Amino acid sequence: MPARRQAPVTSHIWASGGRHLWPSGEASALQSHERGHLVYAASGVLAVHTERGTSIVPANRIAWTPARFAHHHRAHGDTDMRIVFLAPSLARLVPAHPTVFLATDLAREVLLALTGPRNSDYDQSARSRLSRVLVGELREAQEQPLQLPEPHDDRLQALAQLLYENPGDNTSLAEHGRHIGASARTLSRLFHDELGMTFYEWRTQLRIYHALVLLAEGRDATQTAFACGWANPSHFIAAFTAIIGTTPGRYRTN
Known part of the structure; x- marks a missing residue:
């Protein structure tokens, strides 16, 4: 962070x-x-x-x-x-x-x-x-x-740092693995064993966290969706609503 x-x-x-x-x-x-x-x-x-x-x-x-x-x-x-x-x-x-x-x-x-x-x-x-x-x-x-659980394994920490700096990064787990020197299978196991979730679940939590920050700073839902890696704002709204319990628009006006 x-x-x-x-x-x-x-x-x-x-x-x-x-x-x-x-x-x-x-x-x-x-x-x-x-x-x-x-x-x-x-x-x-x-x-x-x-x-x-x-x-x-x-x-x-x-x-x-x-x-x-x-x-x-x-x-x-x-x-x-x-x-x-x-x-x-x-x-x-x-x-x-x-x-x-x-x-x-x-x-x-x-x-x-x-x-x-x-x-x-x-x-x-x-x-x-x-x-x-x-x-x-x-x-x-x-x-x-x-x-957002904090990883302790060095390889997960390296991956997490990349996404902390750019939550909208859509690079696949396999591509990340090649960059940090670990296979996608190894990283998947580490996410499951250490953090209790998949890579994509963890990345979604990170993106929703970042979305809350952007909404608090005055960004609208479309701007926030693109900044957090969603190509389709409706997919962002669905993910946000599933986790937060309300839409981004209603959240901003509360």
């Missing part, structure tokens, strides 16, 4: 969480917390990077990072990032690994209430009740992984 850089953001922090207003392209330093936390992008697109890979958090997802997981965040488009820390008793009810949940309407409203300007109106008892409602909604929602 592109090199990170640390820059100031406008922050409002409370004991239970906070709000960070990020200019596009800004990123946090590598960090970890004693409590697990949920993050949500009220606007913009947020990327959460951990050792497990990169989770993409558009406006209809909520990301969970457990306690003591090293991570950093990056904003794509001007991003209104909300964060809620969970008490250990609630953190035990959600997965012990970083993941992404679909944001139901109720979960979104509760999270915004916990991190909005009226946050100070709630006493500890009210915050605890709202947090329980939020976790209950997440437990009912299926995990919606929108994650």
